[in-house]
Amino acid sequence: MEISNYMRDEHRLCDEDFAKCEAAVNEGDFKKAFEHFEEFMVETLKHFDKEEEILFPAFEAATLSTEGPTYVMKLEHNQVRGLLEQLKDTIDKEDRERFFSVADTLMVLLQQHNMKEEQMLYAMCDNVLADRAGELVEKMKAH
Template structure:
C-alpha cells in the first residue's frame, strides 16, 4: 500500500490546490487565482513526471508490458496538459466563463483519471513492485 498511499496523497494535495484556484476565480481575485494556479500546475506536472519517469517504467519493467494502463494514463496526462494551457490562457485573459468551462472539463477528467489510478493501477503497482516500494517512493519524493 506504500505506493498507493503516497500517490493518493499527491492527488489530494493537487485537488486542494485546484479548489483554491476555483475559489479565487469565483471571487474575482485573478492575482490570487494565478498564483494558486501556478502551484496547482507545477505540482500536477511534477506528479505526472514522477509517474512517467519513475513509477510507470518500474511497473512496465516488472510486467514486461508498455501497453495497457500506463499507456492510457500517459494519454490522459497529455489531455490534462492541454487543458492546463487552456486554463492558463483563460486566467491570463481574466475570462471567468472560459476558465470555468475548462475547469469543469478538467475536473471530470482528473476525477476519472485519479479513480482509475487509485483503484486499479496503484493497487497493481503495490503488488508487482512490493519489494521496491520504499525505494520507488523515495525516488519519486526526490524527483
Template sequence: MEISNYMRDEHRMCDEAFAKAEQAVNEGDFKKAFEYFEEFMIDTLKHFDKEEEVLFPAFEAATLSTEGPTYVMKMEHNQVRGLLEQIKDAIDKEDKERFFSAADTLMILLQQHNMKEEQMLYAMCDNVLSDQASELVEKMKSH
C-alpha cells in the first residue's frame, strides 16, 4: 500500500491545483490561472518523471515486461503532455473557450488514467515491489 498511497496522494494534489486554475479562468483572471496551471503542470510532469524514471522501470524489471500496463501509461502521459501545451497556449491567449475545451478533454483522460493506475497498476506495484516499496517511495520523494 505504500506505493499506492504515495502516488494517489500526488494525484489529488495535482487535481486541486488544476481545479484552482479552472476557477480562475472561469472568473477571467488569467494571471492567477497561469500561476495555478503552472503549478499543476510542473507537479504533473514531475509525477510522470517519477513514474517513468523510478517506478515503471522497477516494475518492468520485476515483471520482465515493458509491453504491459506501463507501456499504456507512458502513451497516456504523452497525450497529457500534448494537452498541457494546448491549455497553456489557451491561457497565454486568454481564450476561455479553448481552455475549457482542452481542459475537459484533459480531465476525462486524467480521471481514466488515474483510475487505472490507482485501481490496477499501483496495486500491482505494491504486490510485486513490496520488498522495495520504502526505498522506491523515498527515491521518488527525492526525484
C-alpha cells in the first residue's frame, strides 16, 4: 500500500492545482491561470518522471515485462504531454472557449489514466515490489 498511497496522493495534488487553474480561467484571470497551470504542469511532469524513471523500471525488472501496463501508461503520458502544450497555448492566447475544450479532453484522459494506475498498476507494484516499497517511495520523494 505504500506505493499506492504515495502515488495516489500525488494525483490528488495535481488535481487540486488544475482545479485552481480552471477557476482562474473561468474568472478571466489568465495571469493567475498561467501560474496555477505552471504548478500543475510541473507537478504532473515530475510525477510522470518518477514513474518512468523509478517506479516503472523497477516494476518491469521485477515482472520481466516492458510490454504490459507500464507501456500503456507511458503512451498515455505522451498524450497528456501533448495536451499540456495545447492547454498552455490556450492560456497564452487567453482563449477561454478553447481552454475548456482542451481541458475537458485532458481531464477525461487523466481521470481514466489515474483510475487504471490507482486500481490496477499501483496495486500490482505494491505486491511485486513489496520488499522495496519504502526504498522506492523515498527515491521518488527525493526525485
